[in-house]
Every structure is written in C-alpha cells, then in structure tokens.
Amino acid sequence: MSALLSVRGLSAGYGGPPIIEDVSFDVEENEIAVILGPNGAGKSTVLKTIFALTSVTGGAIDFHGTSLVGRKTSTLVTIGISAVPQSRNIFPHLSVDENLDVGTYAAPPADPAATRENVLELFPDLRAKLKQPAGELSGGQRQMVALGRALMCEPKLMLLDEPTAGLSPAYLERIFDLLLDIRKTGVTILLVEQNARQALQIADHGHVLVNGRNFASGTGKALLADENVRRSFLGGAAA
C-alpha cells in the first residue's frame, strides 16, 4: 500500500535561495510522524510547502496518490488536510467561539455541535473564554484555540507546527494523549516538535532535518536511542 502522504525530492523556498532541498519522507495512513531539527532547519517550511504556502521549486508531494503541487491552500482543507501554523495561528479579534466556528466553514463536520463539544471537552479552559477575543488569551490558551479550530473540520491529515510550544506539562501531556486518541479515529498526524523527546515517545516515525536536508529517519524509538541524534538535537546526555 502506498503512503497517505509522500514527499519526494522536495525543494522549496521563499523566492530567494531554496530553504529545503531534496527532502523525502512518507507518512503512512494512521500514523504519527514527527519532524525534528535545529532552529531554522526548514521544518516549518516543509509543512508550509505541503500546505501550499511556499513555492515548490522541485520534487513531488502526493496525498492519496494525487499530487498536491500547485493546488490552492483553501482547497486542501476540503480534501481533508488541516494545519496549525507555528505563529499567528488564531484570529485575534474573533471570539474563541468564532475561531472554532471558522474551522467548519471550509469543510463542515457532520455534526458541528457535537464536534464543538468534543473540542471543548479536550480544552475545558476555553469554556470560560468562549466570548472573549482570542487575542486576549494567554500564550497557551491561544495554542488550544488553534488546535481546536483545526479539529473542527474533522480532517484526515493534520499538519501541526509545534503544537505544544508554550503549553504547561499537564497540557503537553493532554495534547500528546489527544494525538494518540485522534489517531485512533483514523486521523494521520504530521507534526514538528521541539519537545522532541516526548514527541518521539508517541511518534511512529521521526524525520530529522538539518540545513534543509534529510539527516536521519527512523521509528520514534530508534531515534530516541540514537546517540548521535540525541546529542545533537535532543539536548545532550543520556536519559
């Protein structure tokens, strides 16, 4: 069976010199894949490129066997991909409720009310803030709103750029549990993480990116065990 998402020899950039070059990896259906790497390695750029937010200069991206290159971002949501960017990921002047609502416009879920309820279940902190403009939330609360919005359209594949950045340990745990949970419902997840150790513990596969190129790939466990990876990217010495 071919992978759900297959990235082959991908090069992309922001108009200047290419930021990522010849990047390849596969994400199987129903798995959690994580991209790791130092700051500025091009992790976010990979996600943005898949989501048609940067210009592809070479290579192929296939989703369900059809090419995504050249598609408009807004149509990707309708085929079941949703994304949470690293920064600027909430609508600051819309209320939390409206932020969640926006998630349903492009690809309405079967039962919006139930989906919303599920999301609020996940992030009970948000209940008290439903009417508040999202721009007035704390850093962590914003992160919850952003994830909530992406979940509202019941996606097949989620692209998450550092979903746990700024979340407290309890929430970090909750998010990772959540990722495991939604994977059970048939959702595939590709995420970028700097909380790499924890991420690798739940990830089926990890891909390390350095200087815009593939550096290492493997199962989560294998990468955790790899001394070299550990020293260079996971913050040094043994666990």
Added chain:
Amino acid sequence: MTELSGLFFYLVSVLIAGGIYALLCLALNIQWGMGGLFNAGIVGFFAIGAYTSAILTTPETAKHLGGFELPIFAGLIGAAIIAGVTGWAVARICVRLKSDYLAMASIGIAEILRLVIVNESWLTNGSLGISGIPRPFGEYTAGRPADLVFLAYVWLIVLIVYLVATRLYNSPWGRSLRAIRDNEASAAAAGKNVERFRTQTFVIGCAFMGVAGALSAHYFRFLSPSATDPLLVTFLVWVMLMAGGSGNNRGAIVGALGIWALWSVTEIFTNRLPPEWATRSSFIRMLLVGLLLQYVLQKFRAGILPEKSPPLHFEDEAERPAPEK
C-alpha cells in the same frame, strides 16, 4: 537655437519643481520611510511654510498680516520653525495613533488648516491670495535667467536636506527609529522613548515640508489657496516616495524627479493629439498619468531604489560571513 534654449528653460522649470518635490519627498521619507508615520496631511505643513514665508517677506499691505519684509532666507527659517511647531502640536495629539489612523487624522488636520487659510482673511487674505512675494536675489536678476538662480537656490537646499536626512538615516537615531517603526512594544522594552522619537521625526519632517512650501511660494511669487491642492501636494508626494523607494533618501529624490517629469511631460504629448481630441486631451492626460502610475507600481515593487540597511563604516568586509547555502 531658441528651440534649444526654450527646452533648456523648460528643463530648468522641471528641475525647480522637481527639487521642491524632492524636499517634500525627503521630508516624507524621514516620517514614513524611517519613522513609519503615515502623514497624509503634507499639504497642511507645506501651506503653513508657504504662508509663513510669504507673510514674513512681503511688503506692508492692508489686506493681510505682514509688512515684515524680511530677507528670504529668514522666511525659510521662519517657515521651518512655524511648520515645525505646528508639527509638534499635531504630534502631541496624534503621534500615538497607529499608521492609518494617523493618516486620517493628518488629512483632517490639513483640511482644517486649509479652511483656516481660506477663511481667515486678516491673516492670509483668504482666497484672494498674497502677491508680490520676492525671489532670492530678485534685485539682481530678471526674466528667465532668474530661474537659473532660483534653481541653484532650490537644489542647494535639497542638498542640505539630503545630507541631514542621510545622516539621520545612517545613525543610531535612525536605526532606533526604524526599530520603533517595526515594533513599538519591543522598542519600548529596549528603553526607547517611543513618543519622543516619533515627535522628533514628525517635527523634523514637517519643518522640511514647510521649507518646501516656502520655496514654492517664492517660486510662484504669488500664493493663494490654489497652491494647496492635496492632489498635487500630498498625494503626488506619496506616489513619488513609493515609486522612488521608501526608506531610501536617494530613491526619494529619484522618485520626485521621475514622477514630476512624468506628470509634466505627459501634457506635451497629449497636446500633440489630433485636433478632434483637443477638448479631451487633458482628460486623456489624467488617464495616462493614472495608468503610468499603475505601471510604475507594478514594475518597481519595492520602489526604484529599495530600502537597504545603512552600511556600518567600521566593519571589516572580510569579517562578513558568506551566507550559508
């Protein structure tokens, strides 16, 4: 021969007007290009400068305030001071406003100033205007050659303002100003007194706009509210700066000259249209100007000379790391 000398004097006139616009553009570049202050009321400060200098340098008349008969240079200084002080007062009220809001406020203030100029005849002789405004060295020159003297005068001032603007831009002051432009909160966290910087910027820019106004009053020798058309002052100057490249002083001058030449020269061509078009040629010209403006905007996205960070003079070039990849 007369053809040639005619063209020469036309060129001189384009350069005089272009020089005055260059001043306005440099002033706007200080406010917008460095300071991010969206001043859409340029014409107000221009008018203040023009009227100040006109009132200071004209002979006594019963029609309006005046009779000081000061030398022209004093008129320019006066224009700079009064325009600067007005700028300071405006800045006191408005400088906290964010970009587009400042634009709206400054349009409003310019419009109010225009109404004052038109209505307060004791001060400005209202819509009848101030006549008999002298030119520098007017006693010694006459006729068309006088324009040459004025040309030199204008560009001398452009040069001075350019030097000042460049020094401002290349300095730590300019750097902090650009930082404030990009992010106020974090500039404040870095100890920058945002309001003070912005007020300084606004005042300096307004003073230079006043000087430009003064020069044009002396150029026209006559000043009436018809010289304070926002279309030809505020908007055209914005177009010039965006076309030339905001954040770049040389770009400001290039933009001023280029757009003014474009504006002026188009008429020569539309005048050459066949006679059936004669009554419409002016509108064809406006259309042409509108279209050319679009062309310039699309073609030079970041202006003809885009903003670039000032050089660090003491830097050893060899130290500069080659960009990776």
Added chain:
Amino acid sequence: MIDFINFYLFPALAIGSVYALGAVGISMIFGILRFAHFAHGDLMTLGAYGVLAAAAVLPFNSVLLLPFGIVLAIVAALLVDKIFYQPLRQLPTIYTVISSFGVALIFRSLVQLVWGSQNQVYGSGGVRPPLIFFDAIRVSALHVQAIVATAVIALCLHFFLSRTKTGRSMRAVSDDPELAQVAGLDTEKVVRWTWIIGAALAAVAGLFAGMDTSAHPNLGWNLLLPMFAAAILGGIGKPMGAMAGGFIIGLAEELSSYPWIGDQALISPSYKTAVAFVIMIVLLIVRPQGLFKGRLL
C-alpha cells in the same frame, strides 16, 4: 423647531445616508483588504453616471434604473481589483493605497472622457416640490427615499454579515487573511464579495448624491474625506459602525451650524467640513477603535 427639522435634521439625515452607504464599502475594504480605498468616491461617481447613461435611453424614473449603475460600479471594481490591486496584495498596503489613488484618477478621467465634465441633472430637473407633513414639515421626497433605502440596506447587510457563511467568513479574513486561507476559506471569494457589496452600495450612494444636486465627475471625490471619517468613526471593519458613523458625520456637519446658543450659527458654516474632522480626530485620540470597537490598525 420646525426649522430645525426641515432645514437641519432631514438634510442631515439625507447626506448622512449618502455618507453611510459610501462608508460601509470603505470600512469593509479597509477591514478585509486592509487599505484605504481612495477610488471609492469615484466608484460612486461611476454608479451615478451608469444610471444617467441608462436614463438617456430608457424612459424610467432614475431610481428604477439603479441596477445599471450598480452593475457598472461592480464590474469596474472587480476589474480594477483583478488588474491593479491583486498583484500588489503581497506588498505593504501602502502600495495598494497609492494604486487606488491612481485608479481614482483613471475613473474620473474616464467619466470625463465618456460623459464630459459638465454637470448633468437627472430626469427633467426642475424644482421638486417637497412632501409636506402636518402642514409644517417639508421634506424632499428624495431624502425620504434615501433614508428609507439606507435603513433597508442596513438590515439586509446585517443579515448577510451575521447569517451567511460568506458574510461570516468576511470577519475571519478581515482578522487575518493568511490564517483564513490556512483555515480553508476562499479568500478571493470573500474579496470578490467585498467589492460587490462595496461597489453596489457606492452606486446607490452616488445616485442619491447626484439626484440631490447634479451629477458631475468630481461628485464622489468631493465626498470621500467625510466618508473616511465616517468609516473610522464606526470602527474599521465594522460595516454597521460605518453606517452609524455616516449618519453621525452628516448630522454633525449640518447641525453644527444650527443656532444652538443665541441666534447665530454655532459654528460658521464655512467651517462645517472641519466639524467632521474635529470629531474624527477627537475620537481617534480618546477611542481609537471607533465607536463600535473596530479593529485597531
């Protein structure tokens, strides 16, 4: 008192509805495309002339011919957006502002080229006898039409913005266009609708302004600044606020010269326009988000 109603209040409401209709478009464009649309007044002019052109061939009341003006304004708006504004979207908005200024010149000179620069009146012109209520209140029929039409439009607009998906997407796009795209919203469609609504309302405003006096190429341009003031007053990106702002500016301008104290005009009518700006500036300073809590730029 009757004087107040006849000569101050109703004219103020009428001019207020023109401002209101124009300001809605300005506010929406400001909110969604994030730039001050300087060609909006000239879009109004186009609308007014569209009706005029239709009236030259069709023997109907001008108000019935409004669709022609609306279509002309919409087509013009969509075209300039496609050709001129869209390529500049990635740049700082000041470029689009300048571009819209050029578009204003283009619109105006086209109107002048096609229809000439002279004033033109709708229908047979002539003095229209006012409607008289209670023997004392004299209101121009046109003013009543304008005020009623504006109220109806306000209701429809409110429904559109709060109930339809496109209307609600507008708020998201206006908040953060990039993220809206990431959330799968078709930003270009939202932009298109913004132009359609903005231009249609501009055409209505243009027609009322033109019928109130006469149509001329500078019709809309002359109204632009007070409409900006109205949009700001209402709070950027708040169409309903802009409506209210339009009425407030109209009322303030006209009522400022009412002899509130003694029997001299409170403010010399020559400073009438200044009143709108003073209000705007004061508001900007004490409440920059506008009366209705619009976006802070």
Added chain:
Amino acid sequence: MIRLEGICVDFGGLRAIDHVSFDVGAGAITGLIGPNGAGKTTAFNVIAGAVRPTAGRVLFDGEDITGLKPYQRAQRGLARTFQIPHEFYRLTVLENLMAAASAPEGENVFNVVFRRRSFGAEERAIYDHARETIRFLELDHVRDEKAGNLSGGQKKLVELGRALMRDPKIILLDEIGAGINRTLLSKLADKISALNEEKGLTFCLIEHDLDYVSRLCSHVLVMAQGELLTEGTVDAVRNDERVIEAYFGGGKYEAHL
C-alpha cells in the same frame, strides 16, 4: 531586586492577577511557573510596565516604579523578552541587536547631524557587543537576514539577544525555551548561569519545562489562576500537592535533560 506588593490586574471583568506579592532576589535566578493562563506573562508585563496594575505597587531596587513607562524602566536596567516574538522585522538580525542597545550619544539628533564624531566609539562598542552575542546565539549565518524572515526559533533567539544587548541588571525571560532546539537551549542555560555568576546578573524566567527550571533556578514562584500558589526551592515545589494538581499531568512522557 524586584518586589511586587498586592498587585491586581483586571481585564474587563476578568481578574488576571489577584493580590499577588513576591520578591525576585538580586543576583538570583528565579523561576516563575504555573499552568497556562495563570497570569505569568501578565505579571511580567506589570513588572516591565506594559500593563498597568489596578492595585498594588512595583518596587525596583527599593524604589517605587509603578508609575514609570516601559522605556523608563528599561533605562533603569530592566530587560525583558516577549513570549510571542516582537522582532524589528525589517531590520537585519545585527541591526535588531544593535538597535536594542542603549546609545545615548547616537540617539541625540543634534549629535547625529552636527557632531558625528561624538558617538563613534559608542557605536563601535555596540557593534562588537552585537557581534559577540550573535556568535553565541549561533545566528551568524543569518546575521544580515531581515528578522521578519527568520524561523520561529530564530526569532526567539533574537529576542534573547536583544535583552542581552541592554546590559541590564535584571532580565525577564518569558518562555524563551518554547520552540528552541533542546541542544541549543541547554547551551543557553550554561550562558545564563555564567552571566549570573560572573556578572551578577539577575534573571527571572517563565518556563514550562521543570527540569530546565530546576537546572537553573534556586527559587521558584508558582502561580495559578491569578494567584501566587506557593514558592520555594524547586524540590519543595515539585512535591507540593497543589502544584502537582494544578500544573503537572501524570508525568507520562519523559523529558529529562
């Protein structure tokens, strides 16, 4: 060095901080932890002057600075970073750092236009300091890149760099670690300790990674729901029931450094 006394902050109807008092000791590295929305960033904003408290006082070196503007506090030696990066996006990385430095001579308009020699030495020193900081933050290769084009983590590093450029007495670090690669983060920790030990620089940092906090901080403040829950040494706090309940989850995922 910093002392909050009875601080309350209200946003509309919401009380984000409720009568909080604490001390940040001079020469120490103090941690501020707590669940999301606890009011940590707001507390920093109160200290830095970006948010005005509804009640209470802020003391800095014993002096009441409650009425001072952010820039005045910065000029007295208080530096802070922002949780969401606030870079000068059209300035290069080098300029970002240099712009953050204080340059009293070079920021004087008169000097700039008429006495250009007056700030040459000052500028040189700022430049050298910026170069050194950039090298340390491993940002050399993007030194001349516009800061707006950096990656999320790089922006955070610039954020830190700007604070270091201030030569402050105290630095408030708001989740500097979120989004920073762990290897680099651990180097940053070394640097922070070094600055603290060698120059006696005071730090107060918000961080969610408790291992990181424990590595650096002698003293930890815990906030929850706008109140100061408890304070003490890392170990004491770690074992506090209330803290565990409010803050930690089940500790399922291992994150030891």
Added chain:
Amino acid sequence: DDTKVGVLMDITGPIASFIPPLQNAANLAVKQVNDQGGLLDGKAVAIYGDTTGSAQGAVDAAQKLANVENVPIVMGALMSGTTIAAAEAVFIPSGIVQISPTATSPAMTDMKDNDLVYRIVPSDNFQGQVLAQMVLDQGIEKVAVTYVNNDYGVGIGQTFMDAYRAAGGEIVAEVKHEEKKNSYRSELATLAKGGADHLVVIAYAGDSGGKIVKQSIEGGLFSNFVGTDGLRDELLIKDVGAEALKTSFFSSPTSPADNPAQKTLHDAFNAEYGEGADKAFVDQTYDATFLTLLAIEKAGSADRGAMAAALRDVASSPGEKVGPGEWAKAKALLKEGKDIDYDGAGGSYNFDANGDVSGLIGKFVVDGDGYKQIAIFE
C-alpha cells in the same frame, strides 16, 4: 508656417464643468481664422495648457507654453489664482503677453507686469459696485447675501456689500459658504432669519449657486434671487425652471445694448457646436482668443516683444471696426496697413494703463430658456 497661440485653461480641477464650452469658444476663434485666410502666412494652432486648477499645475503648464511650445502670446487662465501664478512665475519673466477672459481679482490691477498682463473683464470691484447700484435701483433696500468662498465670490461679495451699505442698503444676513457641498440648507436657514425678501447669490450655477437657489425654493425660504455672471447660466434654468426665476435678476459683464457682435458670435457658435453659446464666459473667451490672434497678425510675426503694443492697437480705437468672425476683413485691413479696432461679443475693450477694462455690466432676467438683457450699467 503655422503660428502657435497658447490657451491656458483650468481644464481639470475644481472648475472643470465650466470648461467645455469655453474650449469650444477658443477653438471657434482659431477655426474661423484658419477658414478665412489663416494667421500670418500659415495656420493658427491653439496649444492648450491645463492648470489643473492649482498653482503648481498652472506654473508647469505655463512653462511648457513658454519654453517648449514657444508661444508668443497666451489666452488665459480663467481662475484668478492660476492666472496670477502663471503670470508671475512664467509669463512676465519670459516676456509673454497674457489675456485672461475671466480673472477678476483686484490684485491683478497693480501687478508689476511690464505691461504684459491683460484681462477683458472688469475687476470684481467694478461688478460688485454695479450690482449694489442695480439692486438699489430695483428698490430693494434689504437683502441677504451669500457668496462662495473663492477669489470670485469673495472679490465680488465684499465690494458688493461695502458699496451696498455705503449707498444706504441694509444687509440683514451674510453667509460665506464652501464650494462642493451637497446641502446648503443650514446656511439658508441662517440667511432666512434676517427677514429679507431677496437673496444675493454670488456663486456658480454649476456648483454651490445652483444648489442654493434650488434648495431655497424647495425649502420655501427665498424666491427672489439676485445673481452674478457665475449664476447666469442656462444650467440654472434647466435645473430649477424658468418659472421659479421669474422674479430674479442677474448681473453680467456685457456689451452695448444693441451689440450685433454678440448675436453673430452666438449664431456662429451654435451653428458649429449646436448649443452652449449662452454659457458663462463664452463671449469673453472667444474675444480674448480672437484678440490674441489679431495681435499676432498685427505684429506681423510671432515676436514676443511686439505683442503688447499690437494688442493694445487692435483692441482700441481709433481704427476700422471688426467684430467676431470677421477675420478675413481684419486681415485685409491690416495688410493694407490700416488700423483696426476689435469690438467683441462681450463689448468694446479699451485697456487702461494696467491692462484692465472698465466694461459694462448688464442686467439680465430669465426669458424662456435663456436670458434677456434689460438694462446696462456703466
């Protein structure tokens, strides 16, 4: 060889709506010249300059006329502000003669112009004074006055009020108003307070003047109006109807009562363009253009230095009379070395030392679709 004459007009900008008939008038003069033997030994070519209604634009357009097009003489501009700016900054230094058909600012009288700047309308001072007399002669001793806040309105308005008061009239209300507003009802309410029956409106029909008349009729505030040449426009009749203007009268610079020249021009104009001969300032624009052409023909060359003398010569007596459209005749007479005296549609122009004319002011009332002159004041 063709000879260029400059035509400087405020084509775009605030008075754009006045311009089309005036351009026609200027073109008509040039066309007649070319149809009837041409100018000197070639054709006449009108070179337009557009002041855009602003001082900057006026000076720029004037520079092009003076330097690029090298014209010897210029007709224009129309607004006083642009006329003076162009003259001061360009035409006087370049030694070019300028005739404005409409600039009425008193400031032009004592300009140091080396005898280069002329106009063929009386200064505002004159029309204002005459209007005061006209109103008093009608037996109206109490009026309300409103004038537009530009050089035209302020110029005439102030002199009118001074003269009217000096002669015993009472001004019960006075409001200066801004151009380009949509509603003047609040101004009108103020004006009506004074209780006068007559409203003196010094403004343009195409702009505030027309709106003021219309809105005061609609509001039932005034029904008797006294207007100046700016208001005396067919547009006004079209806009408010002849019926409503029955009791109103207007002043306007004019020519002697039995001036056949005006009819000649209007016939020729309407034959050429179908309509518009009665528009404000058409006569003056035509005459000014015709005079520039005559001056060149008289001087025998396009030499700038010779224009002033030639202009004075062809405009004033003694000499054989020529009128509008009579180019062939004029050309023949000049060829014979005879002196000519142009009497135009707007009257006979005799320039005084300042380049001003005294002129006549006519009193007009509405008659059908147009205006009828019923008296002449000197």
